[in-house]
Amino acid sequence: MSLNVLIVDDSAVMRAMILRTLQMTGISLGEIHEAENGSEGLEALLAHPIDLGIVDINMPVMDGEEMIKRARENPSVSEVPLMVVSTEGSDTRIMRLIQRGVRFVHKPFTPEVLSEVVGELVGDAA
């Protein structure tokens, strides 16, 4: 099965880094969708069959935490596996995200860490 992935980050370079890391893991990738902020990310999440969402927190227009909150409240996408890749350093905010069933990877990340968390999130689907 190929994995349809949504990458939401306001940095195009970071989106490319994440995609490159995913390609290096050997996971079979299907459609790749990218968004520059949470609003566009939510729109893409609702419009496409996404198997994994990778979301930054600190973004203009709509931040990642708000995007995740809205996604979790929407029955049509509430079960989509989501992970946050962010510099966020506040335990308070990280705990809020984890309570929404989101996995957290801290920037800067190594390919090994990102691969491991992706593997845990999507399991046999990858």
Next chain:
Amino acid sequence: MNTRLAQTLLEVTEQTCEVLAFMFPMPPPEDECDSDEDVACVGVEFSGPFDGALALRMPEEMMATLAANMLGLAPDATDRRQHEDAFKELCNVVCGNLLPAIAGSEPLFSVGSPHICAMGRISGEDVIVTRAWLSEGWVEACLSIEKEADLPAVCEGRG
């Protein structure tokens, strides 16, 4: 200058450059005098228990290497937009890692969007400046904190 803050700033900058862009810390050259190379600058503001700004400076020509290393491309395969985006992301990650290193992991900070800025945007007696020497050149980090009275214990050892 607050020597502990300066040391923290240096360590976070070096570690971020290493993990994010495979630019490894090097000892400073014996002759540290500035050359007349063009320098690029990026800045970001933050607010929370204390407010402030962080700016990074690096030689213009090093931005292509930064972007290339982050993207896994050859430097001449990258363009100006990618150079600036990579530099802004470096600033974002340094700032994001610096704040909990200074304030601990409890406080919430709001970090703005990094932007390319004019050199010397952050100035004044209270600005902490440190330069990381790297395998590809150098990155200078300038930290300005507005409400120093609110700084936590890590900053008490003022040098």
